[in-house]
Amino acid sequence: MNLHGTSRIGDNQHLWIGGLDTVELAKKYGTPLYLYDLSLIKNRASGFKKAFEENGVGYQVAYASKAFSSIAMFQIIEQEGLSLDVVSGGELYTALQAGFPPERIHFHGNNKSLAELEFALSAGVGCIVVDNFHEISLLKMMSSKLNKKIDILLRLTPGIEAHTHDYIITGQEDSKFGFDLGNGQGDKALQEVLAFEGFRVLGIHCHIGSQIFETEGFTLAIEKLFGHFKKWEENYSYFPSVVNLGGGFGIQYTSEDTPLSPEQYVSAMIEEVKKQMIHFEGQDLPELWIEPGRSLVGDAGTTIYSIGSQKEIEGVRHYVSIDGGMTDNIRPALYQAKYEAFVANKMNAELTQTVSIAGKCCESGDMLIWDIDLPEVCDHDFLAVSCTGAYGYSMASNYNRIQRPAVVFVENGEEQLVVKRETYEDLIKNDVPLKSNVFV
Ligand code: LLP
Numbered sequence: 001m002n003l004h005g006t007s008r009i010g011d012n013q014h015l016w017i018g019g020l021d022t023v024e025l026a027k028k029y030g031t032p033l034y035l036y037d038l039s040l041i042k043n044r045a046s047g048f049k050k051a052f053e054e055n056g057v058g059y060q061v062a063y064a065s066k067a068f069s070s071i072a073m074f075q076i077i078e079q080e081g082l083s084l085d086v087v088s089g090g091e092l093y094t095a096l097q098a099g100f101p102p103e104r105i106h107f108h109g110n111n112k113s114l115a116e117l118e119f120a121l122s123a124g125v126g127c128i129v130v131d132n133f134h135e136i137s138l139l140k141m142m143s144s145k146l147n148k149k150i151d152i153l154l155r156l157t158p159g160i161e162a163h164t165h166d167y168i169i170t171g172q173e174d175s176k177f178g179f180d181l182g183n184g185q186g187d188k189a190l191q192e193v194l195a196f197e198g199f200r201v202l203g204i205h206c207h208i209g210s211q212i213f214e215t216e217g218f219t220l221a222i223e224k225l226f227g228h229f230k231k232w233e234e235n236y237s238y239f240p241s242v243v244n245l246g247g248g249f250g251i252q253y254t255s256e257d258t259p260l261s262p263e264q265y266v267s268a269m270i271e272e273v274k275k276q277m278i279h280f281e282g283q284d285l286p287e288l289w290i291e292p293g294r295s296l297v298g299d300a301g302t303t304i305y306s307i308g309s310q311k312e313i314e315g316v317r318h319y320v321s322i323d324g325g326m327t328d329n330i331r332p333a334l335y336q337a338k339y340e341a342f343v344a345n346k347m348n349a350e351l352t353q354t355v356s357i358a359g360k361c362c363e364s365g366d367m368l369i370w371d372i373d374l375p376e377v378c379d380h381d382f383l384a385v386s387c388t389g390a391y392g393y394s395m396a397s398n399y400n401r402i403q404r405p406a407v408v409f410v411e412n413g414e415e416q417l418v419v420k421r422e423t424y425e426d427l428i429k430n431d432v433p434l435k436s437n438v439f440v
Contacts, residue, residue: 002255002340004299004386005040015344015384018410022304023345026382029406030421031306032324034393038076038411040300044262045080048292051266057288062106064247064293065091067390072409072418074098085291089116096123110177114138127151129205131178136192143198150198153205153244154179156186158224162209162217162248169220181228194236203286207246210294213259215268218245222269226276239280244289245269251298253387254338262295294390301389303328304344307381318355322383325359326366327402329392333365341369344384349375357383361400401427
């Protein structure tokens, strides 16, 4: 049993998080219920910051808000002194509603609309991470129209793709994101943005993957980028003052996962950048930015479900159904993601059976966990699935017209509801009934 952050087993054999009994929280707020362990989020945030500060490197740690966004979440990120990566008008709107300082917001995306770019520029975001030539044209037009200089990073695809323990080196990356370094798009984009005086080209961005357990992918990407910067320095007298290395730092969903600490990832990056700087006499070390999403909120999240029906097929499988599923966590169905779970009100009970946890959607692929050892369970029990904090709630849907769950933050014995459970009324709020005289 892998207990994350402040999770522990209470004297009453229940799972406690943030000094609170999760069973009591489930009874109070209903299920499915997302709980976030704020101490764990804050710990990770300071781990990332500390690694830069101890090395005396200028930095920004921008929370990749796609992992989980809500007004309260953005307020925590603000309090922790982090920056924010948003990828849509909706994420930006939420951040602004949370009072997040716009100058600490970085706007991402491979197909930002004109309206989104206008929104971002009028809000005064810190920088736009430019992804493609179409966006360069839109931004040129807007800079001229608004008579405003726009701070940009160029998103590059360096031809390094990292996945957990593997990294793939390709000459030219087949990716919808960014300007490819291998085929000359990166050089062409740089020349174009440098030639336009409405841009301040702060530097570059690259993101090599997600749920990465090694540092090699990052150091290879740095090596490749800086090799290219040498050409840029020689050919265009340009050297970036910001190098954003994206996110992707892994977390431990199950015992098979072996992530490093924030400090280990960051130190390896800094070491490699410093190594590369030997080739750039007279240039200052660029500011290093990173964009952790999963590693800030992933293992801080736990979902509590109520156990309902069970179906035993002799010699085949024992299904245990819960009151949520792919609508609140699509990752098992979409990525075959693996999770650990406990019975929140029977934490020390003997594991006597192997069962599979089924969601309640009308879809046989709606399985949360295959073959997990649990104690005997009944319909008064609560199942706690750990590490659901990233890409869980944020990817939730209303499939089968199931309401999205509530979200509660916990810390030091205190709790606060931060996202209300959807109601049936919420489900139909955008529906427009037919007018009596049409389609008849
Ligand atoms: N920066 C950029 C440009 C990204 O595209 C991403 C994630 C991040 C930062 C944050 O990566 P993280 O630190 O969270 O790994 N839905 C998938 C993950 C998609 C990640 C997309 N980009 C999942 O549930 O595993």
